[in-house]
Amino acid sequence: MNERTPILDVVCHLILLAGAALVCLPIYFVFVTGSLSQAEIMRVPMSWLPGGQFFANMQTVLSNANFGRLLLNSFIIASGITVGKLAISVIAAFAVTYFRFPFRMTAFWLIFMSLMLPIEVRIVPTYESAANVALPLNILGSWLGIQALVDLDWNLVNTYSGLILPLIASATATFLFRQFFLTIPDELCEAARIDGATPWQFFRLILLPLSRSNIVALAIILFLMGWNQYLWPLLLTTEAAMANAVIGLKKLMPQSDSLPTWHLLMNAAFLTMLPPTLVILILQRWFVKGLVDSGK
Amino acid sequence: MPARNSAATLSVAASGGGLRLRWPLRRSFIRRTGDAQAESGLKRAHFREWRLPFWLLAPQLFILLLFFFIPSIRALIQAFQLTDPFGATTQWVGFQNFARLFRSSVYWSSVQVTLIFTLAQNVLTLSVALVLAFASNHILRGRGAYRTVLLLPYAIAPAIAGIMLAFLFNPRVGPVAHMLQGLGFDWDPNRNSSHALALIVMAASWKHICYNYIFLIAALLSVPHSILESAYLDGAGPIQRFLRISLPMIAPTLFFLIVINFVYGLFETFAIVDATTRGGPAGATSILVYKVYQDGFVTLDLGSSAAQSVVLMALALFLTFAQFRFIERRVNYSV
Missing domain, CATH: 1.10.3720.10 (MetI-like)
Structure with missing residues (x-):
């Protein structure tokens, strides 16, 4: 097609520029506000240019609001979710696609069911489960009359495992890997078997290297998801030092009766969104592929 | 997050075809169609063993049990119960919560x-x-x-x-x-x-x-x-x-x-x-x-x-x- 549409071309560029502005301007204002002083943000109209207070505000945020710790928590939680979910998913997908064993389909459907109910719709009982992981044993103990089981108590509130494990309990990654494994030529497995490879060797030496690009793409998505968690950390952290950065922002939100410290909030918000934004900018090629493949 | 995975259903249909019926004789008496369905999503070239897949599935199923199945079932049960705010007493109320x-x-x-x-x-x-x-x-x-x-x-x-x-x-x-x-x-x-x-x-x-x-x-x-x-x-x-x-x-x-x-x-x-x-x-x-x-x-x-x-x-x-x-x-x- 050799079509000339000069007017439409200009209009399209204008539309895309407007879209880019809608994305960038809010982020830019976060940065600008984060670099102003208390007096400057109260001025009307507010400055469109950054002020000189960015690092001073950052110091305040890091020391007073303990944001260094919160950012570290975010990093630990996001990495834990990424590594944990990838690890349990890839082996589970290997098991359901490459092995014939009794109750294979039962296992498959049990995992499949977890796709259907997001954590948001079952927050109270999920919280109770995390507040005492031994709960099912307690109930079993009271049925059987074994006091030792009733007294068991394993509380995950304010712990990293409590923040990570329940978020690993979903099968999205398992399905992506299963899907990918089903597209791998059967000849590879046959050849490996003829060469005398054990299942584990086949997995480690053939399947994992083949899955590398899927693993990277999924890792990016899971990391972003883990970094941006809100509801679960909100419920499971009562100690301020165990919260993640996004929850820390909520605590910095100016209330109507106090001094509106928007510059500190915006500074902290900028610090919080910087790592995931960099991840997406640097690893974009991988990420787009993963997003469309996995439907997430 | 709810089902974000595009993939799940596609393969069920896609891979049902080429399976091998290599089960012990007693299994082959089971209806063929049922068997074919049961083996969907399995690679044609596969391993037949049950211990390794059990251990491979165990971590995921265990975490799902603790943080997915038990909470989901409890959510269902709690919907038919009335508990006071301090958690001291619980009674069965049927559909009253919904009403x-x-x-x-x-x-x-x-x-x-x-x-x-x-x-x-x-x-x-x-x-x-x-x-x-x-x-x-x-x-x-x-x-x-x-x-x-x-x-x-x-x-x-x-x-x-x-x-x-x-x-x-x-x-x-x-x-x-x-x-x-x-x-x-x-x-x-x-x-x-x-x-x-x-x-x-x-x-x-x-x-x-x-x-x-x-x-x-x-x-x-x-x-x-x-x-x-x-x-x-x-x-x-x-x-x-x-x-x-x-x-x-x-x-x-x-x-x-x-x-x-x-x-x-x-x-x-x-x-x-x-x-x-x-x-x-x-x-x-x-x-x-x-x-x-x-x-x-x-x-x-x-x-x-x-x-x-x-x-x-x-x-x-x-x-x-x-x-x-x-x-x-x-x-x-x-x-």
Whole structure:
């Protein structure tokens, strides 16, 4: 097609520029506000240019609001979710696609069911489960009359495992890997078997290297998801030092009766969104592929 | 997150064919069709062993048991129980929690708010994403650069998107609010309920347009070039080709995105509401997920919260099935 549409071309560029502005301007204002002083943000109209207070505000945020710790928590939680979910998913997908064993389909459907109910719709009982992981044993103990089981108590509130494990309990990654494994030529497995490879060797030496690009793409998505968690950390952290950065922002939100410290909030918000934004900018090629493949 | 995985259903049909019936004789007496179904999703070249797969599946199934199955079943049980706020006594009340819930006018107003919110968010997100996708599909230069920028909101937490817009639209300090006030518009999301609703709709869409955009771009790229070319030869302009050919061809993707947007609006916008309006003013932005949290953790009305959870579960199940249906269709259209 050799079509000339000069007017439409200009209009399209204008539309895309407007879209880019809608994305960038809010982020830019976060940065600008984060670099102003208390007096400057109260001025009307507010400055469109950054002020000189960015690092001073950052110091305040890091020391007073303990944001260094919160950012570290975010990093630990996001990495834990990424590594944990990838690890349990890839082996589970290997098991359901490459092995014939009794109750294979039962296992498959049990995992499949977890796709259907997001954590948001079952927050109270999920919280109770995390507040005492031994709960099912307690109930079993009271049925059987074994006091030792009733007294068991394993509380995950304010712990990293409590923040990570329940978020690993979903099968999205398992399905992506299963899907990918089903597209791998059967000849590879046959050849490996003829060469005398054990299942584990086949997995480690053939399947994992083949899955590398899927693993990277999924890792990016899971990391972003883990970094941006809100509801679960909100419920499971009562100690301020165990919260993640996004929850820390909520605590910095100016209330109507106090001094509106928007510059500190915006500074902290900028610090919080910087790592995931960099991840997406640097690893974009991988990420787009993963997003469309996995439907997430 | 609910079923975000496109893939699941596709393979069930795809891989049922080439299986080997190498089971012990006694198994082969079982109906062949049943057996064929039971072995779907298994590689033709596979291992026959049960110990290793057991250990490979154990971690996932164990975590699912603890943090998915037990909580889900307990949510179902709690919906039929009444527990006092201190957790001291529990009694079985049948459908009373549901009856109380469906009589409550607060609940219905929350349903109404959720409906308006999800619909507005869906329409805004999808239409903006469509316009952007059309524009970037049309131009030749600079596609990659625009895409990079437009994708940025994917990295940003919903809560931050909410906080950001809450600041820009804050009547005291926000630059956009000042502009609106300068135009003589009496903007105040802290008092006016429709302003508050508009605020969370904008924040939710701002965060989610990029997701729609990426899927639309991928779908538009896969529209067969030959069809577009023959339309061009017949004299159809770019806009006409988009509306008459590309849009119908990518309809399955559109349906898929509509379902995904509903899922997002229903379940993933909790952070936006909690970080900005906290359900206010006067319940004007108290969407269903926020109300489950409020009743479960703030006012401690556990029975009602559990009943609401069950209603949301039903909704989530429905949307999951809808989503898989559209995925199947997306594949059948080979778009």
